[in-house]
Amino acid sequence: MVSQEQLLSTAKPDVVSGEDFILSALSTDLQSWALFLDIDGTLLDLAETPDAITVPPSLPADLDALSKKLDGALALVTGRSLDYADQLFSLSHFPIAGLHGAERRDPDGQLHKATATAEFERLKADLVADTASWAGVFIEDKGAAVAAHYRLAPDRKDDVELVMERALIRAGPNWTVQQGKMVIEIRPASADKGKAISAFLAKPPFAGRRPIAIGDDVTDEAMFRAANRLGGYSIRIGPHLPASEALGSTRSAEALRGIIAALAS
Numbered sequence: 001m002v003s004q005e006q007l008l009s010t011a012k013p014d015v016v017s018g019e020d021f022i023l024s025a026l027s028t029d030l031q032s033w034a035l036f037l038d039i040d041g042t043l044l045d046l047a048e049t050p051d052a053i054t055v056p057p058s059l060p061a062d063l064d065a066l067s068k069k070l071d072g073a074l075a076l077v078t079g080r081s082l083d084y085a086d087q088l089f090s091l092s093h094f095p096i097a098g099l100h101g102a103e104r105r106d107p108d109g110q111l112h113k114a115t116a117t118a119e120f121e122r123l124k125a126d127l128v129a130d131t132a133s134w135a136g137v138f139i140e141d142k143g144a145a146v147a148a149h150y151r152l153a154p155d156r157k158d159d160v161e162l163v164m165e166r167a168l169i170r171a172g173p174n175w176t177v178q179q180g181k182m183v184i185e186i187r188p189a190s191a192d193k194g195k196a197i198s199a200f201l202a203k204p205p206f207a208g209r210r211p212i213a214i215g216d217d218v219t220d221e222a223m224f225r226a227a228n229r230l231g232g233y234s235i236r237i238g239p240h241l242p243a244s245e246a247l248g249s250t251r252s253a254e255a256l257r258g259i260i261a262a263l264a265s
């Protein structure tokens with residue numbers, strides 16, 4: 001008789017295939033792969049507000065140990081600002097792409113920063129003022145990008161979309177809209193997470209390795225596509241979505257952290 005576990009794995013083969021893939025690839029052949037990790041929803045569990053996230057105490061050291069095993073070919077690729085992400089993982093200054101790829105610190109320390117124009121600064125201030133009376137809506141100022149969060153006010157989604165559409169017109173062609181989980185952002189149009197991982201892969205210690213990109217959201221689709229195109233692998237956190245271009249899935253951020261801890265030890 002077929003066990004319930006076997007049935008489940010037959011019905012949803014994609015749910016754990018990403019976990020099997022990363023474990024077997026990185027356990028056997030660390031020199032061939034480079035790892036690109038999203039932060040929110042991937043390394044960290046989602047929280048009700050941007051600042052309410054917690055970094056599990058063992059995670060920075062596990063990432064550091066895994067990075068060393070990969071000869072430094074591990075980068076964080078996030079929608080957060082580079083400075084904010086650095087504070088989260090202050091143990092190591094990993095190569096990192098922030099603002100969905102618009103800012104980057106290369107493995108050799110070279111910095112590529114995005115700057116806000118004076119008009120963009122005024123636009124952010126006006127967004128704060130325009131949404132001040134909307135309980136549960138938060139404007140996150142990320143320098144050259146801005147996010148409007150409505151996780152605590154889902155009924156405000158349409159209002160948030162409208163105010164951000166207007167803000168985008170005002171920001172002009174150098175900025176674009178980024179959809180996310182209970183958030184709408186305006187970010188520099190010059191880059192995305194796919195371009196960021198391609199830029200990392202042009203330099204040692206990433207050059208010559210195959211990318212594994214792991215993320216959970218719409219913004220990560222650009223790096224999934226890039227990883228697939230470059231002969232690598234892509235993993236989405238959460239149940240398999242037909243609309244996603246990720247080749248595999250993992251059950252949760254917690255499951256991924258367990259894999260990272262196992263590979264780091």
Ligand SMILES: O=P(O)(O)OC[C@H]1O[C@H](O[C@H]2O[C@H](CO)[C@@H](O)[C@H](O)[C@H]2O)[C@H](O)[C@@H](O)[C@@H]1O
Binds near residue numbers: 080151
């Ligand atoms: O690319 P990521 O590293 O995943 O960053 C994407 C955005 O993450 C943050 O917002 C999301 O996480 C919050 C904390 O869990 C949550 O409250 C919010 O609803 C999510 O959208 C972050 O605040 C954004 O700046 C990032 O772009």
Ligand SMILES: [Mg+2]
Binds near residue numbers: 039041042215216217
């Ligand atoms: Mg994410």
